[in-house]
Each structure stands twice: as structure tokens, then as C-alpha cells.
Amino acid sequence: MLNKFRRDIIMRQVTGIVMKLKFVATNKLSDRGKGIAMALCGVFVLSPDSLLIRLAALDDYTLIFYRGLFPVIAISLFLLLYYRSKFLPALLGIGWAGLLNGVFFAMINISFISAIQRTSVANTLLFLSSAPVFAAILSLLVLKENQRPTTWLIIAISLFSIFIIGWGSYGSAGLDGDLFALGCAILTACSAVLVRYKKNIDLVPSIIVGSFFAAAFALAQSPQLSINAEQLLYVGIIGFLLVPFAFVVLTIAPRYANSAEVQLVYLLEAILGPLWVWLVISETPSTNTLIGGSMLLLSVAWFAHQTLKEESD
Secondary structure: OHHHHHHHHHHHHHHHHHHHHHHHHHOOOOHHHHHHHHHHHHHHHHOOHHHHHHHHOOOHHHHHHHHHHHHHHHHHHHHHHHHHHHHHHHHHOOHHHHHHHHHHHHHHHHHHHHHHOOOOHHHHHHHHOOHHHHHHHHHHHHHOOOOOHHHHHHHHHHHHHHHHHHHOOOOOOOHHHHHHHHHHHHHHHHHHHHHHHOOOOOOOHHHHHHHHHHHHHHHHHOOOOOOOHHHHHHHHHHHHHHHHHHHHHHHHHHHOOOHHHHHHHHHHHHHHHHHHHHHHHOOOOOHHHHHHHHHHHHHHHHHHHHHHHHHHO
16 A cells, blocks of 8 residues: 555656646747746756665765766766867856856765765755755845745745754754755855856856866765775766756756746755655655645645746746
8 A cells, every 4th residue: 555655656746747848848938937947857857866875875975976977977978969069168168157166066066965974865955945045145136136026935935844844853863964955055056046147158067067076076085985886876877867967957947047946946856855765765754744845845836837827828
């Protein structure tokens, strides 16, 4: 009965994403609608990341190294196919903004791994869910973007949902992990706002720079990066598939949509990440997590639906 219930949950998630993608593919969207749709795709693809990190069971520096090295290879190959002879000019053309975004990306990678190794998956992703608040504040201060009333409303509902989730589990996780996760949220918001601020520049190549920075940092800290075949498989899926696709899409999305709104969609990972962990390794969420998570999922789904509906009219 429990396995059937879990399968039903997965099928509902997959069906919802497929229907959303079908809607996007068959309707002409404005820039804002495209940004929201891309963010949805990126978050869904990235959501098993935490589960695979748990299954790999590697130390911090080994995870950071391979989670940095593999995207360098994957994204470089993708951009070589996309740009062909213009690849090097595109890489060099990122300028100071690209280098800064690379630093942000490296720090996001390092802080995320440090957080998830020291606290629960749910705590890590829930603290990351505070990114929209920082993105909204930074957008107001840096980009002078006044947020729509509905955006602030959804942020408020989402934060209340996160409070409900955290009320039942806060204190059981390590403080260091929580602080790393909060830092990761701030850095994620900074990156999103920077990408929107420099939306006339293709900053996708900056992910290569950031991944290289992260791998170099890990290698300098721990030259002995041993890994077995099973662990290599898990990290390979993360580094060659999940991270490259998700972060390329999530880097492009703020060029089309408000950075706070893109980060708002990113809240979905706080639900999907712990869900995969629960389904596969039976890390059961608390009642608070189920209640607050349901509220969070519904609020973000309503936001995305309304956005796409507005843009298709």
C-alpha cells in the first residue's frame, strides 16, 4: 500500500511537469512567462541532487571536486557545440560580471555541499527557500524593481509555510549546516540578481568558471580524492546531467523574468528534494513538513499557473 502511495505521488509530480511543459510548448509566452517556465524545468531536474549526494556518501571535498569538475566538461562540450568557433570569444566575453558570477557559483556549490553534509536534506533546502526574500530585496535595491503585490503575497505565504516546516524539526540539525544553507541562499539570490542586471551578456559560460573554481578549491584542500565505481555513478549523474542542465536553465531564466520570481519557483526544490529522499531511502518527513510543504507547493504552483495564464492571454 505504501509503495503504491509513493508511486502515485511520483506519477502526479511527473504528470504535472509534463502538462506544464506541454502548455509552454503550445503557447506563445512573453519573456516573463518563458523565465518562469525555464525555472520550473531547472528545479525539477535538479531536485534529485540531494538524494544522489546522500547515496554517494562521500566526504565534503570529494563531492565538491567532482560536482565541480564534471560540469566543467559537460557544459564546455555543450557550449562548444552551440557556439562552435565562437566558443572562446563567448567565454572571454563574460567580463567582470561573469567572473563575479563564477565566484558566486563556486561559493554556492561549496556552501550547499557543506550544508547538506552537516544537516538534514529538508533543513538545507528549506533554508535555501529564503532566497526569494533576498532576491526581492536585492532587486529593489540594485535593479529598482518594485515587486508585484502577488509576488510579495506568495513570498509571505511561502515563508509562513517554511516556518511551519521548521517548527517541528529545528534544533535537531547542526547549526553550522543551517548557516551554510542560509549563506547558500544569499549567494543564490546575488547570482540571480547579477544575471538580470547584466541580461545583455550571456553568463552561461560563467558556470564553467565557477565549477572550475570549486573543483580547484577542493583539490587544494584534499589532493586524495578517492571514489569507487558506485559513487562515481551517482556523482556522474549529478555532474554530467543534473547540475549542467539545471544551472544553465536557471542562469538564463532571470534574463527573462524578475529574479525574485525565478527564485520563488526555486522554492519547489524544498519539497521535491526531501520527497525523493523519502521515497528512496525512507527518510520520513515530519507532520509539520507535510503540512507546510503542501502549502508551499500549492502556493508556488498557483503562482506559476497564474503567471503563465496571464502571459498567454
